[in-house]
Amino acid sequence: MASILRCRKLRYVEPVKCSTLGLESLETLKSSDKAEGGASAVVVNTINRSLPGKRRRRPTNDWRYIDWYCWMVGYLCTTWWLLLLLSHFLSGFQAPESPGSKLKREGLKALHPVVLVPGIVIGGLELWEGRPCADGLFRKRLWSSSFTENFRRPLCWLEHLSLDSVTGLDPPGIRVRPVTGLAAADYFAPGYFLWTTLIENLAKVGYEGKNLHMATYDWRLSFQNTEVRDQSLSRLKSKIELMFVINGYRKVVVVPHSMGSLYFLHFLKWVEAPAPMGGGGGPGWCAKHIKAIMNIGPLFLGVPKAVSNILSSEAKDIAFARTMAPVVLDSNFPGLQTLEHIMQVSRTWDSMMSLIPKGGETIWGDLDWSPEEEYNCDSEWKKNLKASSRDQSHKTNISDGQLGFRVKESVKFGRIISFGKMASKLPSSELRTFDFKDLSCGGASTKSNSSCGEVWTEYDELSRESIKEVAENKVYTATTILDLLYFVAPKMMRRANAHFSHGVAENLDDPKYSHYKYWSNPLETKLPDAPAMEIYCLYGVGIPTERSYVYKLLPSDQCRHIPFRIDSSTGGNNGRCLRSGIYFVDGDESVPVLSAGFMCAKGWQGRNRFNPFGISTYIREYRNKPPTILFEGRGLESSSHVDIMGNVALIEDIMRVAAGANGVELGGNRIFSDIIKMSERINLRL
Numbered sequence: 070m071a072s073i074l075r076c077r078k079l080r081y082v083e084p085v086k087c088s089t090l091g092l093e094s095l096e097t098l099k100s101s102d103k104a105e106g107g108a109s110a111v112v113v114n115t116i117n118r119s120l121p122g123k124r125r126r127r128p129t130n131d132w133r134y135i136d137w138y139c140w141m142v143g144y145l146c147t148t149w150w151l152l153l154l155l156s157h158f159l160s161g162f163q164a165p166e167s168p169g170s171k172l173k174r175e176g177l178k179a180l181h182p183v184v185l186v187p188g189i190v191i192g193g194l195e196l197w198e199g200r201p202c203a204d205g206l207f208r209k210r211l212w213s214s215s216f217t218e219n220f221r222r223p224l225c226w227l228e229h230l231s232l233d234s235v236t237g238l239d240p241p242g243i244r245v246r247p248v249t250g251l252a253a254a255d256y257f258a259p260g261y262f263l264w265t266t267l268i269e270n271l272a273k274v275g276y277e278g279k280n281l282h283m284a285t286y287d288w289r290l291s292f293q294n295t296e297v298r299d300q301s302l303s304r305l306k307s308k309i310e311l312m313f314v315i316n317g318y319r320k321v322v323v324v325p326h327s328m329g330s331l332y333f334l335h336f337l338k339w340v341e342a343p344a345p346m347g348g349g350g351g352p353g354w355c356a357k358h359i360k361a362i363m364n365i366g367p368l369f370l371g372v373p374k375a376v377s378n379i380l381s382s383e384a385k386d387i388a389f390a391r392t393m394a395p396v397v398l399d400s401n402f403p404g405l406q407t408l409e410h411i412m413q414v415s416r417t418w419d420s421m422m423s424l425i426p427k428g429g430e431t432i433w434g435d436l437d438w439s440p441e442e443e444y445n446c447d448s449e450w451k452k453n454l455k456a457s458s459r460d461q462s463h464k465t466n467i468s469d470g471q472l473g474f475r476v477k478e479s480v481k482f483g484r485i486i487s488f489g490k491m492a493s494k495l496p497s498s499e500l501r502t503f504d505f506k507d508l509s510c511g512g513a514s515t516k517s518n519s520s521c522g523e524v525w526t527e528y529d530e531l532s533r534e535s536i537k538e539v540a541e542n543k544v545y546t547a548t549t550i551l552d553l554l555y556f557v558a559p560k561m562m563r564r565a566n567a568h569f570s571h572g573v574a575e576n577l578d579d580p581k582y583s584h585y586k587y588w589s590n591p592l593e594t595k596l597p598d599a600p601a602m603e604i605y606c607l608y609g610v611g612i613p614t615e616r617s618y619v620y621k622l623l624p625s626d627q628c629r630h631i632p633f634r635i636d637s638s639t640g641g642n643n644g645r646c647l648r649s650g651i652y653f654v655d656g657d658e659s660v661p662v663l664s665a666g667f668m669c670a671k672g673w674q675g676r677n678r679f680n681p682f683g684i685s686t687y688i689r690e691y692r693n694k695p696p697t698i699l700f701e702g703r704g705l706e707s708s709s710h711v712d713i714m715g716n717v718a719l720i721e722d723i724m725r726v727a728a729g730a731n732g733v734e735l736g737g738n739r740i741f742s743d744i745i746k747m748s749e750r751i752n753l754r755l
Contacts, residue, residue: 148341168721169273179275188327189288193248208438227342231418234731247285291419291568292335293585320360331589338588356599364638370664375424375591383410422565426547433547434483436497441746490639505552540622600682606669610742611693611710614656659710662742671748677755687732
């Protein structure tokens with residue numbers, strides 16, 4: 070690992086040409102040494118020793134930090150793999166019985182066909198056509214693999230992962246396509262499982278290719294563009310219809326993960342809508358073909374971390390990494406502008422806009438209010454929660470979230486972006502607001518050619534005065550954050566505006582909501598006419614999850630292409646709610662409880678304007694439990710956003726529904742968080 074990172078570092082270092090007297094002759098001697106079998110080596114060494122005052126240059130401090138960081142990562146990875154290898158030879162350790170083996174022993178068998186829908190960055194992508202720099206990579210994975218080849222040519226790799234900044238489709242001369250089959254998303258990298266644990270357990274009770282399918286798609290594209298370019302929605306429709314027929318006309322159980330929940334929500338409207346915009350299946354298609362939709366870690370209402378990713382290519386992990394090893398991410402060396410490269414690529418992915426918080430201030434709160442306003446910031450919360458779990462261990466339908474609401478300080482979570490810690494706490498009457506229309510976008514009108522490199526971002530087209538005005542506005546909510554993003558990323562937002570919407574519908578019978586841009590927003594679309602279908606929200610709780618951010622404006626410096634940064638130096642008095650410039654709430658580490666659970670808890674509960682046919686919805690929460698021993702890997706009871714796919718309780722729930730059980734037989738709702746109270750605080754007309 071260390072050698073790979075060091076190799077990548079050296080790729081960015083350009084050779085230095087010196088004209089000092091005598092050095093050219095040294096280079097000549099060294100070159101001739103190769104041709105003459107090393108005969109001139111003695112001469113070179115003699116000259117080196119005879120040069121007065123010539124000493125070997127000591128590496129700069131910046132490179133020392135990088136060397137230390139690379140070796141540290143290498144040692145940690147090597148140690149981890151050695152420990153895992155050692156675990157296979159330990160005697161006396163027996164893994165617990167898998168859910169598949171347990172349910173097979175109970176007599177459970179495969180019944181309903183199962184379709185898996187991966188989320189963003191989960192599915193593999195492979196190269197079909199590329200630039201000359203990608204020679205030798207035909208049909209090799211550019212995403213979700215060992216990444217060994219990609220580290221050898223990082224800029225070429227990023228170029229091929231980018232989409233056209235105008236069309237949102239393939240750039241000229243490049244074709245990258247999703248990998249197909251179950252292997253497309255079973256592992257992200259060697260040893261890091263995604264869907265493979267669930268697939269393995271389903272196989273134990275009889276699932277195989279004819280009744281188990283991975284619905285892959287290019288997760289970079291807008292949902293409608295996956296149909297325009299690859300006909301992914303049409304192929305998914307045909308696959309479900311085929312599985313329905315060959316499996317004895319049994320309805321399909323669909324299991325989306327993360328952004329896959331939004332993708333399949335879009336599919337529900339597309340499949341019944343008339344052609345050419347839709348799939349032409351008619352209003353009864355979902356009722357005929359789908360038994361249940363079991364959403365894992367759904368982000369129906371978006372995630373605040375999508376805002377920080379678009380604004381500064383940052384989130385919790387980046388903020389922490391910068392605190393620990395600032396040189397790696399903040400280096401001014403040409404070509405080593407890591408975050409700028411990430412921003413340049415990710416802003417071409419229209420799917421990123423599907424993750425922006427939906428519902429505005431109605432859902433996420435305003436300057437003075439938020440649904441999580443009573444969230445407990447006490448560092449002892451986890452201890453109380455664990456104590457409660459022992460008392461409630463025999464109950465199947467409980468809500469002990471009140472333990473998470475013992476207030477010690479009021480946090481204004483509705484302020485998703487605050488410039489400065491004080492701005493995140495000041496009374497709204499003391500905050501300045503302005504209209505973005507009054508700002509001028511004038512500034513650097515062309516691509517930057519500074520000595521810092523040539524990584525273009527849309528910030529290069531903003532004047533420094535406008536950037537200062539953005540920071541002086543101080544605070545942005547889920548409503549005004551859209552204005553901010555339109556200002557700092559206008560090209561991305563104009564493109565994405567044609568494919569996504571983030572509001573709340575006043576009248577769902579308005580003909581405009583028949584357009585596909587509204588289909589992935591549960592607050593602007595109706596569920597299908599399928600009263601026998603069930604919808605599950607399956608997600609983790611008990612892990613601090615990003616909710617809002619404290620930013621700072623960087624000083625004027627031509628070497629910094631991203632003018633904003635999470636202020637990792639800020640923290641709270643108790644160390645829980647505010648840490649390294651980030652306010653945390655309850656969730657699965659990526660998706661707050663509010664986004665994962667609100668629609669099942671209230672938005673779709675019963676017969677209402679979003680659920681006019683009364684589809685039954687269920688919440689199944691999984692409380693996080695870290696591994697008890699090292700050799701348990703990522704944990705059998707983890708509730709984090711990705712690791713939850715190895716959670717034994719979640720796998721068992723999915724398998725029982727696939728075998729014919731319904732929500733009531735599964736035990737109904739299982740709630741540990743305070744999602745019900747949060748939902749009651751939201752004044753949404755149903």
